[in-house]
Amino acid sequence: MGRPIDARGWYFEVEDITTPATPVWLRLPNIRSWTYNPSENEETADTTTNDSEGLYEQDVMQRGAKLEVSGEYAQTSGTRDPGQAYIDNVWGYRLGSESRNRIRYRHKSQTDWTIWECTVTPGEQGGEHNAKTSWGATFTRCGAPSTEAVVPDGGA
Template sequence: MGRPIDARGWEFEVETATPDTFVRLGKLTSWTHNPGENEETADTTTFDSEGFYEQDVMQRGATIEVSGLYAALSGTPDAGQDYIDKTWAFRFGEESRGTLRYRHVSQDEWTVWECTVTPGEQGGETNAKTSWGATFTRCGAPTTAAVVTTP
């Protein structure tokens, strides 16, 4: 039997305006993958169903929500957070789609989504750090890509 994997071992990266250039989303403290988000079904129950419900899935969707701390290292914002906050979040129509890839450090493949992003709330209380977050909504089917390591 396999061992459980650590939640902190997941990596999330977004593609910038420069094709094939990805930046890491840093300072994350939690994430949630919802593979049933935006699912749509059609009721197929008939008299022949003999009182039992039946359905067909007509649409599948998914979201990933990430949360963390708003980060600035030596006055420089986290590259992934900054790209989402200042660039991706202000795109509309076809331009609103971008690319997210994610994987656990134990995996040798990225899961790649074409998706939209919704910026999360930011805030904090007196003795807290400022929060940061985003929700990615998958558009179409996911793909995969090999992890390329540079020597």
């Protein structure tokens, strides 16, 4: 029987494609919670016929997935965190075919990244007077995921 893993042990990174010659992955810091929904945007076709003898039948026609991260707005000495800034100031404004980018994620105990081509929806920001400013983003996968081995000196 396997042991549960800590939710805090997950790393999330976004690819900065402003320098296309070399992929640059930017960590998303200060994540407090995240949600992965592997059936988001799933579509089915009802295949029930008289031969089904009153029992429902279906085929899955489309698969999808969504990943939502939320946490706190991050900056150091007045300089915005590069990962959050990329989402809010670059990727979040792209439209059409330009709206796609890549993210990758993994648990610290895993040796492979899961990589998605996806779109992003920047989350709301705000807070009350005795709170930290919130930050978040929702990623909707486009196509099938891929994997890539973790490079030992290539970050998390």
